[in-house]
């Protein structure tokens with residue numbers, strides 16, 4: 001018997017949070033009525049991703065008045081996708097939704113996702129952002145480039161503008177758990193699974209409080225993990241760059257030989273300098289690309305866990321309605 005059947009919990013809602021003390025009250029004020037309104041047994045799996053502010057203390061206090069709230073505290077900050085992994089693996093519901101803690105994804109839509117999944121027997125319901133006008137111009141442009149790139153690399157089945165707000169069936173969650181890899185980018189892995197899926201459209205709201213936990217460095221990391229996790233194409237780009245520069249060099253050799261044979265002495269400094277720079281640059285780029293993949297192999301071989309659970313309060317079944 002699956003854990004979902006054992007506990008009778010229909011819906012788990014995973015909320016990764018990193019230093020979200022300022023957003024928590026507003027989150028609870030909207031998430032709780034939205035979930036209570038569905039009228040079925042649920043749990044909220046709040047994954048505290050090693051916050052250094054008051055987030056874990058606040059969660060503990062909130063649990064006193066909200067038995068459906070479960071806190072999973074990670075020992076240190078493991079990153080958004082790792083926190084999602086922890087939540088997905090520990091959630092027991094027949095359906096598992098994931099949502100950001102900053103209310104950029106409307107909690108009221110979870111009910112709609114659940115209804116759609118049941119009505120059309122879908123395993124995956126994506127939240128697709130209809131309007132990102134509240135995101136900064138920089139965020140919108142980088143996101144646009146990101147979705148353009150991954151749709152070319154992974155395929156058309158990746159819905160554009162679908163982030164980590166989605167609902168998964170128990171089967172889809174189990175399929176994800178089977179995957180051995182550590183660097184997970186769920187917005188690519190989930191469509192890759194190939195389950196029947198649907199979409200719920202929503203307007204991306206403004207972050208309710210606090211600041212983004214995705215600085216440019218983490219955005220670049222997510223993009224690199226997305227590409228190297230799904231495609232060896234960049235390695236082939238390196239090969240083609242190598243071939244191209246080799247051909248260019250051949251032409252240059254012919255050119256310099258004929259200049260030499262024609263008896264024209266050239267100063268030659270510029271071409272030499274440019275040539276050395278060019279080859280050096282191409283080689284560095286290729287070595288860097290190789291490095292990205294080697295790093296991936298390295299962490300895969302180490303097989304270290306993506307996250308460490310320091311504490312899991314569980315839900316309180318006696319207090320469930």
Ligand code: UDP
Nearest residue numbers: 016017018049079080083100101212213214
């Ligand atoms: N988050 C996390 N660990 C991290 C970074 C972010 O758990 O290392 C959580 C964060 O608390 C939020 C969600 O991931 O609930 C999305 O982050 P954020 O809203 O800062 O990203 P943005 O919406 O700016 O892309």
Ligand code: MG
Nearest residue numbers: 100102104207
């Ligand atoms: Mg956000």
